[in-house]
Amino acid sequence: MTILLNSLAFLGTQELIIIGVIILIFFGGAKIPSLMRGLGRGMGEFKKGIDEGKRSFEEMGNDDEPSTKAN
Template sequence: MLNTTIAALLGGPEMILVALAVLLLFGGKKIPELMKGLGKGIKEFKNGQDGSDEPEVQKEAKPVSTL
């Protein structure tokens, strides 16, 4: 049984055709939104693998007020 990946089967011209097809299907404005969602999904997946269920919250430095 052959153990190959899709990337090994696709060359330069084929990848260009796939990129053009994606651009035609989704349009230039929708692709950044799709990539942003994909990035969030990957981040959540990695957090799930680490065992942290809570999303990371960036804490801002707040000045301490003394009364």
């Protein structure tokens, strides 16, 4: 698995063009915008989930602190 991830990090322009052409052949020009739209929505939902998790984690940390101040 790590070999695959390491090889994906070093893709050049030619390789990306070839991958793009293959995707275009498989899905066709009409389907690609809807695929990209779905990918964008998925990324947005993922980011919202991460932000919500961070907020709830921070709120849990704030609940543990004493709310009274010493005079």
